[in-house]
Amino acid sequence: MIIVLGFFVAAVVIFPTFKPGDLVTGLGITSVAVGFAFKDVLQNFFAGILILWRRPFVVGDQIKFREFDGTVEEINVRSTRIKTYDGERAVIPNGEIYTSALLVRTAYERRRVSLIVGIGYRDSIEEARETMMRALKKTEGVLDQPSPSAHVVELAPSSVNFNVLFWTKSQRADVRLTSDRVITSIKLALDEAGIDMPYPHSVVMFHDVTVKRKGDLERCKDLEL
Structure with missing residues (x-):
């Protein structure tokens, strides 16, 4: 404190026009400017x-x-x-x-994966569910606990959709590899069981311009895409 007071006294003696208030004001403005300049750096x-300490x-x-x-x-x-x-x-x-x-993504050892699988409206829901569950349990990489599941979630325009859930290791490579195996196993199992996996399709009708009577659909040609 004595050193600071001595500095102010010496400054007044050497520079008669110097006022201690000017220095305080200048330091305040400088501090604000420095604070803004280093805001992001300090943040x-x-x-x-905090990241190194709390380890999220x-x-x-x-x-x-x-x-x-x-x-x-x-x-x-x-x-x-x-x-x-x-x-x-x-x-x-x-x-x-x-x-x-x-x-x-790797905060825990296991990660759940979700897939949507559709079957035809004429196919048995329970048979399809049992077929997919058998395929899941035989697929390498699918964990026993928590156990996999297959639930109907939607009556879509072209299919009855299942939400297939299974757990695997949380590393991205494991998720991708196991997902590939699951999709392949389910597709092969449903094909073997004769269960259809429909896809959206449209019917486009081309009208024969040579038809004389309007509304005569006997000569229309149907094209299924």
Whole structure:
């Protein structure tokens, strides 16, 4: 305190026009300017400290943040680096990633996968359900617990739709590989059971312009697409 007072006295003696209030005012304006200039830097720094301390995700986790989807490569006090599945690097300021919602895909060991499978209206719902369940239980990568399921969820225009649910390991490679196996197994099992998997189709009618009488549909040609 004595040193500060001595500085003010010396400044007044050397510079008669100097007023201590001018220095205080100048320091205040400078502090505000510096604060605005370093606002983002400080925000990212403290957010980085919180991420490293609270560990909402760690290096090696697979996360989705906005349009970025990939594996966390590095977390430092300024930013988080993600290697996307396309082999690109995304550098995200910690201030943004800490204050926004993100999805940690590998937070748990298991992940649930959902598929929509449609059957024909003339096919048996129970037979189709049993066929798909047998296929699911035989498919490599599908976990026993929680057990898979198949429930009717929609009467669509061309099909009766099932929502097929199963659990597998949470890594993206496991999800993609197991999903491929499940879809293949269900398709082959339904084909073997003679259960139809219809697809949307339209009927277009071309009217013969040589017909003299309007409304005479006997000479119309039907084309099914």
